[in-house]
Amino acid sequence: MDAPNPRTPSRWEELIAEDPAHSTRYVDRFRSLAAEGHDIVGEARLIDAMLARGSRVLDAGCGAGRTGGHLFAAGHTVVGVDVDPVLVAAAEADYPGPTWLVGDLAELDLPARGVAAGFDVVVCAGNVMTFLAPSTRVAVLAGFVRHLGPGGRVVxxxxADRGYGFAEFLADAETAGLTADLRLSTWDLRPFTVDSDFLVAVFSRSA
Structure with a gap:
């Protein structure tokens, strides 16, 4: 019998393998920013504005929980998934309430873990897409599509300059079954232009 194909590690996991303290510094950085009064929930405010109260949100690549934690506090049901157990542990400690899970977005199958699909929004913030293994990008986006409910959206x-060109990403999203409905250059709704160095994209499931 052939051996199963080895799992492809994400770029984030490769970074942690090179520097095991990276995750802890990441957690400490955002805790410090929050303690100093910095705004760390701009992404969550945009998502909240898109949703009816009590919606279901999948925080894909949830990190230490700042986005999903804010959305839970705003009245939504939140499931967060991240490949890094250090970040998930920080999310559990700092933002109790959501369901926080350790998992690989390239192998996302929440129903198999007892969590229903049918999310109103899948949000993937914090440059998570650029930390994926390139060979898994389309699979990750297709997984987001599978977890959407009727009328659900992916954000x-x-x-830029993180190894994943915007045009390539939009083409991958189309391949995965997503249609780009809106492109912005910031989480506070500034329009996207050819000179933008950041992309916020809102997708729906392709017809």
Missing amino acids: TGFG
């Missing part, structure tokens, strides 16, 4: 945001 992603990441910066």
Whole structure:
């Protein structure tokens, strides 16, 4: 019998393998920013504005929980998934209430873990898309589509010059079954232009 294909590690996991303290510094950085009064929930405010109260949100690549935590506090049901157990543990400690899970977005199957699909929004913020293994990008986006409910939307945001061109990303999203309904250059609704160095994209499931 052939051996199963080895799992492809994400770029984030490769980074952690090179520097095991990276995750802890990441958690400490956002805790410090929050303690100093900095705005760390701009992404969550945009998502909240798109939703009816009590909607279901999948925080894909949830990190230490700042986006999903804010959305839970705003009255939504939130499931957060991240490949990094250090970040998930921080989310559980700092933002109790949502369901926080360790998992690989390239193998996302929440129903198999007892969590129903049918999300109103899948949000993937914090440059998560650029930390994926390139070979898994379309699979990750297709997984988002499978987890959407009727009328659900996928919202992603990441910066330029991170190894994933915007045109390539939009083509991958189309391949995965998504239609780009809106492109912005910031989470506070500034329009996207050819010179923008950040892309926030709002997608619906393709017809």
